[in-house]
Amino acid sequence: MPNITTSIVGFDSAWTDNPKAPGALCVIRQNEDGAHLYLPPRLTSFADALDVIRSESRDAQKCVVALDQPTIVPNLSGSRPVDKVAGSLISWIGGGVQPASRSKIGMFDDGAPIWRFKQALGAIEDPEQARTALSGTFLLEVFPALALAAIESVFCSRLAAPKYNPANRKRFKLADWQAVVEAVRRFGLSAPLRHVEEWCSFAARHETPSKSDQDKLDALICGLIGLHWLVAPRDQSMMIGDLQHGYMISPAVGGVHERLIAAAKLRGVPLS
Template identity: 50%
Template sequence: MKREEDELTMSRSPSEPNSQVAARRGILVVGFDSAWVDNPKAPGAICAIGFDDTCEPRFVAPQLAGFQDALSFIENERRSHRLCVIALDQPTIVPNMTGGRPAERVAGSVISFVGGGVQPANRSKAAMFGDEAPVWRFIEALDALQDPLLVPKAETGMFLIEVFPALAIPGFEPAFAGRHGAPKYNPSNRRKFRIYDWKLVTAMVAEVAATAGLTAMARWAEDMASLEGPRKADQDRLDSAICALVGLIWRDGSCPAAMIGDLDDGYIISPVSEPTRARMQAAAETKGVPLSFRLSD
């Protein structure tokens, strides 16, 4: 098993500009929770975090979007940015006809422990990953480079990375990483949904955003926390914000993160906390899955 630890961390001396600031200058990070199938009655959601040449942040609040909407959104938002990173909550490399991808087995070691589940991606699921599935048309039209290991130091261009909010949540917040600690924040699952968990997840997003200096995003998340009757569309919006935060921390190194898997069999990018990192490492070693860490700068 290949494991690259901290090879992506950018070094700097005290006289050099802060590397996180330099990594943000002129970039756009898009978070897209695609909903996996192109159903106009149940679209996903998309949002963006942008930085101008002075690193002043701008937040484009989540809006409902299907694949074609997402392409238009990305085209409009990226025009004034030299680098664009799209963080997509959907498998982007699926070579296997059945079963699940190796990266999903490692992610599943964390998610099953915290009380969640992983939907395996394979080509037999025609609507999601068959030859005519909308995600492939989206990726082809996007024409972005898929190589997460290049993202931290890239100067220009457009990159696509796969992310997974259910894995990101215990990676951002260790309190969610204990046994059965996953928050039940999906309003469409009425039997399990807990408004208290909804408030915890929105508070987590607000805190991560505030720590990153994204004041507008933090305020948006606080407003989402105040919803007393959130709907599935609200969760989609929230997940798109989580996607964007994962894309940002993978780019700027402000939070420890990992790439699970590879470009042959599929991969997932996720923040890691101490408990999720330990569980990922154990699973990756047992299952022989590549695991590359990007430690915080």
């Protein structure tokens, strides 16, 4: 088997580490033959995710964790500058950004599981270094809702955000679930990522997807964001914010949306 040059772990943590509402992860492995979906999305806890990441860090030269949860939260209340910038687009398309602050007990207070996870992981949190380094374990903050608006133009217009969360029964639309799966399938194939089509074909056939199914889909989106950040030209991705106040990594396949540019300029938030 060719050497594993890079392992990308897509991790939708679900933030609170509640056993009744677990997160999900997937693993994408990359070598000289290209990238493939090594571990299809599955439910996970923070502890299980840490075990998987440690195993991947041993097997691969470089391991990159793409995490759907704020990883740098210095503000005691309110929301981070990056949340406001992302929210300028997400609210326009009809979605929402949950504000991150230390006042969120169980999510970002001093005893929250994310900080124990980061300490145990011991990863380097420097997105630009993650792109260029040949070895090491790295952590990236990603946001699937923002990525979907970037990879599928249909989702990026007024109140057009897909309603694909089965937990919200009043708003959930099966057609939106299928549209998101199809967008993820195309994005994965463009990488290119082997085995993504099989997984997406199975997911698209769900007539009554559950919240766990959505978590798994979001974990795959996280992994694809990480893969895209590493292998696509730099100008096809964006980093909103900085390593002091918080940031997000997202695809920018068609360029950075004008609403994000305007919001970043208004608030003095770096965008590259």
